[in-house]
Amino acid sequence: MPHRVTIKDYLFESRLFMRRTVVALIIAGLLFVGLIARLIYLQVVDHEHYVTLSDENRIKIQPLAPNRGLIFDRNGVILAENLPSYRLEITQELVKDMDTTLDKLSQLIRIQDIDRKRFKKLLKQTPHFKPVPLRFHLNDEEVARFAVDRHRFPGVDIVAGLTRHYPNGALAVHALGYVGRIDIRDLQRIDTSNYSGTTHIGKTGIEKTYEDKLHGKAGYSQVETNAEGRILRTLERVAPIPGENITLTIDARLQTRVEAIFNNRAGAAIVLEPQTGDILAFVSMPGYDPNLFVNGIDVKTYRDLRNNIYQPLFNRALRGQYPPGSTIKPFVGLGALEQHTVTAHDSIFCPGFYQLPRKDRKYRDWKKTGHGTMSMVSAITQSCDVYFYDLALSMGIDQLHDSLALFGFGKRTGIDISGEAPGLLPSRSWKRKTRDQPWYPGETLITGIGQGFMLTTPIQLASATATLATYGQKITPHVILSSQSGSEPPAGTVISTSQLPVNELQHWQTVIHAMQEVVHGKRGTARRTGQNASYRMAGKTGTAQVFGLKEEEKYDAETIAEKLRDHSLFIAFAPVNNPQIAVAVIIENGGSGSAVAAPMVRQIIDSWLAPELSQELTP
Amino acid sequence: MSQYIDMGRNDASRRDWQSVLHLDATLLFGLTCASVFGLFVLFSATDQSHTTLIRQLVRLGVAFATMAVIAQLRPQWLMRWTPWLYGIGLVLLLAVLIFGDTGKGAQRWLDLGFIRFQPSEMMKLVVPMMVAWFLSDKGLPPKITRILIAGLLIAIPVVLIARQPDLGTSLLIASAGFFVLFLAGLSWKLLAGLGVSAAAGAPILWHFMHSYQRQRVYTFLHPEQDPLGTGYHIIQSKIAIGSGGTFGKGWLNGTQAHLEFLPESSTDFIFAVLGEEFGLAGILLLLLIYTVIIVRSLYIATQAQDTYCRLLGGSLGLTFFIYIIVNTGMVTGLLPVVGLPLPLVSYGGTSMVTLMAGFGILMSIHTHRKLLPT
Numbered sequence: 001m002p003h004r005v006t007i008k009d010y011l012f013e014s015r016l017f018m019r020r021t022v023v024a025l026i027i028a029g030l031l032f033v034g035l036i037a038r039l040i041y042l043q044v045v046d047h048e049h050y051v052t053l054s055d056e057n058r059i060k061i062q063p064l065a066p067n068r069g070l071i072f073d074r075n076g077v078i079l080a081e082n083l084p085s086y087r088l089e090i091t092q093e094l095v096k097d098m099d100t101t102l103d104k105l106s107q108l109i110r111i112q113d114i115d116r117k118r119f120k121k122l123l124k125q126t127p128h129f130k131p132v133p134l135r136f137h138l139n140d141e142e143v144a145r146f147a148v149d150r151h152r153f154p155g156v157d158i159v160a161g162l163t164r165h166y167p168n169g170a171l172a173v174h175a176l177g178y179v180g181r182i183d184i185r186d187l188q189r190i191d192t193s194n195y196s197g198t199t200h201i202g203k204t205g206i207e208k209t210y211e212d213k214l215h216g217k218a219g220y221s222q223v224e225t226n227a228e229g230r231i232l233r234t235l236e237r238v239a240p241i242p243g244e245n246i247t248l249t250i251d252a253r254l255q256t257r258v259e260a261i262f263n264n265r266a267g268a269a270i271v272l273e274p275q276t277g278d279i280l281a282f283v284s285m286p287g288y289d290p291n292l293f294v295n296g297i298d299v300k301t302y303r304d305l306r307n308n309i310y311q312p313l314f315n316r317a318l319r320g321q322y323p324p325g326s327t328i329k330p331f332v333g334l335g336a337l338e339q340h341t342v343t344a345h346d347s348i349f350c351p352g353f354y355q356l357p358r359k360d361r362k363y364r365d366w367k368k369t370g371h372g373t374m375s376m377v378s379a380i381t382q383s384c385d386v387y388f389y390d391l392a393l394s395m396g397i398d399q400l401h402d403s404l405a406l407f408g409f410g411k412r413t414g415i416d417i418s419g420e421a422p423g424l425l426p427s428r429s430w431k432r433k434t435r436d437q438p439w440y441p442g443e444t445l446i447t448g449i450g451q452g453f454m455l456t457t458p459i460q461l462a463s464a465t466a467t468l469a470t471y472g473q474k475i476t477p478h479v480i481l482s483s484q485s486g487s488e489p490p491a492g493t494v495i496s497t498s499q500l501p502v503n504e505l506q507h508w509q510t511v512i513h514a515m516q517e518v519v520h521g522k523r524g525t526a527r528r529t530g531q532n533a534s535y536r537m538a539g540k541t542g543t544a545q546v547f548g549l550k551e552e553e554k555y556d557a558e559t560i561a562e563k564l565r566d567h568s569l570f571i572a573f574a575p576v577n578n579p580q581i582a583v584a585v586i587i588e589n590g591g592s593g594s595a596v597a598a599p600m601v602r603q604i605i606d607s608w609l610a611p612e613l614s615q616e617l618t619p
Numbered sequence: 620m621s622q623y624i625d626m627g628r629n630d631a632s633r634r635d636w637q638s639v640l641h642l643d644a645t646l647l648f649g650l651t652c653a654s655v656f657g658l659f660v661l662f663s664a665t666d667q668s669h670t671t672l673i674r675q676l677v678r679l680g681v682a683f684a685t686m687a688v689i690a691q692l693r694p695q696w697l698m699r700w701t702p703w704l705y706g707i708g709l710v711l712l713l714a715v716l717i718f719g720d721t722g723k724g725a726q727r728w729l730d731l732g733f734i735r736f737q738p739s740e741m742m743k744l745v746v747p748m749m750v751a752w753f754l755s756d757k758g759l760p761p762k763i764t765r766i767l768i769a770g771l772l773i774a775i776p777v778v779l780i781a782r783q784p785d786l787g788t789s790l791l792i793a794s795a796g797f798f799v800l801f802l803a804g805l806s807w808k809l810l811a812g813l814g815v816s817a818a819a820g821a822p823i824l825w826h827f828m829h830s831y832q833r834q835r836v837y838t839f840l841h842p843e844q845d846p847l848g849t850g851y852h853i854i855q856s857k858i859a860i861g862s863g864g865t866f867g868k869g870w871l872n873g874t875q876a877h878l879e880f881l882p883e884s885s886t887d888f889i890f891a892v893l894g895e896e897f898g899l900a901g902i903l904l905l906l907l908i909y910t911v912i913i914v915r916s917l918y919i920a921t922q923a924q925d926t927y928c929r930l931l932g933g934s935l936g937l938t939f940f941i942y943i944i945v946n947t948g949m950v951t952g953l954l955p956v957v958g959l960p961l962p963l964v965s966y967g968g969t970s971m972v973t974l975m976a977g978f979g980i981l982m983s984i985h986t987h988r989k990l991l992p993t
Contacts, residue, residue: 013759016804017929021917024801024933028913028940032906035944038951042861043899050861057858058874226878 063197066216069243094155177205178290216243270462277475325542328450335403392448472500541593542569570597657964689979760804860894867898
């Protein structure tokens with residue numbers, strides 16, 4: 001019987017096992033189905049997604065930076081260029097003993113502790129097959145010395161790059177500006193993809209205004225990399241489009257000359273061509289070497305520049321706001337004539353001071369003894385303050401404001417260099433708005449002689465002078481002459497031409513005649529400046545008070561600090577009949593306009609107009 | 620008994636090469652196909668390394684030879700030795716814990732001077748053998764006390780191996796033992812109870828886990844939170860498989876593996892290389908081969924003539940399935956990363972020998988059958 005039981009059990013066990021096996025198979029089959037469903041999801045449904053991820057894994061985009069456009073002066077003299085700069089790089093995996101290599105290298109090339117430290121730090125963060133820079137800006141001698149011993153240093157390479165260089169140093173630095181490393185603020189205003197391979201960007205001046213043209217368009221190369229980032233091959237390459245070269249209206253010879261004429265005085269000069277608005281020289285002195293900024297200026301040098309009392313970093317031509325002083329008189333006079341407030345023949349008597357009706361305060365003339373009987377021409381020629389006090393009062397502040405505004409005072413000229421200051425042309429509404437005070441008649445008087453609230457920039461003054469010279473043709477002053485793609489200025493800067501209303505041409509001629517008398521007349525304030533000139537020039541002196549003198553106080557240059565001395569101004573254009581050059585010069589704390597600024601302007605115009613001198617200018 | 624054997628031997632019609640060599644043609648065919656396919660994938664995964672290819676060939680040779688040798692052993696002989704092998708295995712496991720070499724942060728190896736030996740590998744076969752031996756002694760389905768004893772027989776080596784720590788192997792051994800119990804007719808009520816207690820025990824298991832094991836589970840749940848650390852494996856392998864598409868990028872053309880984005884591409888993650896280069900089609904082909912092997916193994920088990928052989932054979936077939944489902948589940952991001960190779964395809968020695976020894980046992984079971992009188 002036990003045998004039978006065993007058989008029965010055997011059959012039962014066999015069936016049990018069979019059942020269990022089938023259950024196991026079904027479960028296994030279901031799991032396989034689940035797996036296949038997952039695979040279909042990954043490989044069919046989401047296939048595209050994973051292909052993208054796979055390509056992203058292996059394909060890297062490497063930006064190729066475009067070469068920056070060059071900047072030339074109007075005669076093709078190079079003002080900003082790209083020079084090769086050499087850096088020393090070491091590839092870790094090719095070097096057997098890094099310390100020995102560094103020691104041997106330091107016998108050839110100056111390697112400071114700070115270089116070594118930075119290099120060691122970078123080395124740890126970089127994959128062993130990628131080169132790590134050790135030194136930047138090797139000089140030619142170091143490059144040559146290394147080249148000779150190159151074979152002794154496997155894995156060490158000199159790599160050439162381009163770096164911005166300003167061959168003329170500080171020349172026209174306030175117009176040119178400079179490039180510097182891209183910082184966080186720059187990143188906010190640029191198209192980062194176009195700048196992904198670029199390290200430098202225009203920071204100031206033309207380099208900044210014409211950044212879009214100069215930079216060019218970045219290219220890229222598509223490379224296949226492995227997981228470590230080692231490049232295996234290049235799949236596609238789109239070459240960068242280099243930046244455009246641009247040509248400036250500035251004449252480097254004249255610019256050099258003008259800067260030399262300044263002879264270390266602090267101030268600004270704008271020289272422009274009245275017919276075109278082309279700026280021939282853009283001078284703000286003192287300047288500085290823009291090359292210092294290209295690859296990061298060291299802290300001490302920068303501090304010295306910042307703390308220099310003459311503020312070399314300050315762009316006086318563009319941002320310096322000065323009282324125009326007597327240089328405003330021709331414009332005030334012209335405004336009065338055109339508005340028929342006076343005629344050229346009306347005259348008043350100048351006793352050396354002026355008093356408002358029913359007021360005690362005396363407004364002094366610069367000439368204590370007075371000028372005697374003055375008409376429009378003599379008042380401009382001799383710069384009679386009393387005449388203009390009276391004229392301003394007759395015009396009233398509103399008319400004064402409006403006629404000066406026509407010439408662009410108190411408003412940015414729109415020059416294609418960013419950062420221009422607007423100056424200040426006071427008005428009733430301005431005073432109400434900013435000071436919540438009514439306008440007082442006394443303020444009208446001093447506005448009439450370019451003092452008080454009124455402020456102008458050198459570029460404004462030069463532009464107004466050019467407008468006067470061309471009988472009302474107002475052109476936005478500019479430094480761009482042309483670029484490869486044409487001469488259009490970039491967005492935001494418009495070179496516009498407009499014609500001021502001219503009531504009677506004779507009024508203009510009267511004022512210009514008076515300005516000619518300033519230089520060439522017997523009693524002109526700048527008569528010494530006009531001596532022996534081969535051409536006729538029209539000008540106006542200006543002496544701007546930096547601080548107000550009390551009524552009876554006497555100005556004595558000797559006793560007051562340099563910083564508080566008067567600014568010396570002169571505006572001029574020449575030749576009178578066919579103006580080819582207009583100039584505005586301001587010398588900070590220089591003293592009287594006739595003594596300092598006027599002779600400088602004469603030198604400037606001489607160099608531009610006199611043929612023999614222009615020969616001299618040719619390099 | 621000997622009479623039947625003689626009958627079998629004398630039956631000329633059955634004296635084909637399979638019974639002479641004690642090999643099974645279907646299994647042999649499936650295993651060979653999988654190995655050859657595996658060699659192609661491995662060649663690509665190792666960047667066309669001939670050295671690796673030759674080493675793998677040698678290993679396959681050793682593994683197939685082991686299978687052939689084991690196939691010659693009678694199941695009865697194996698059964699007789701089962702308790703002794705189990706005892707030796709336990710002693711060796713203890714020895715590993717005490718004297719073992721540390722390889723890759725875990726104690727798995729026993730250095731016998733002339734050979735480095737991994738006792739846990741042996742236990743992959745010995746544990747199901749032991750449970751089958753124990754259960755086949757009495758009628759099936761087993762009673763509760765016997766189930767508990769069987770559970771203990773499984774638990775002791777599993778805990779010892781888990782402490783090495785080698786979670787993958789201990790899980791595999793636990794499931795091999797469990798399959799024996801399941802096939803022996805473990806009642807569904809008990810199975811449900813086991814499921815519930817496993818769910819309840821998970822937090823306790825979590826408590827005993829090593830930090831790297833916890834990290835793996837955590838990574839499995841949130842791979843994208845650590846894309847460059849532990850989640851990297853799963854993300855990259857999904858990219859490899861997904862980008863392969865239906866027909867793959869072509870043999871030797873997989874970028875994920877060749878550009879070294881895919882880690883462990885020749886070992887645990889080789890399935891991703893297959894998916895990338897041969898696509899869904901290639902994967903289905905391999906799964907088909909595997910299915911042939913599994914179904915044939917289970918068929919052999921059902922045809923076995925005694926309980927021991929049936930239970931052992933069934934367990935071996937199902938364990939093979941577990942290998943595949945755990946590895947592919949891990950590579951496709953369905954399961955946490957558990958270090959298990961893809962059988963016959965992954966590069967690696969010891970586990971392949973063990974695996975093939977298991978198929979040797981299956982072949983032995985099938986070719987040593989006695990022809991029963993009707």
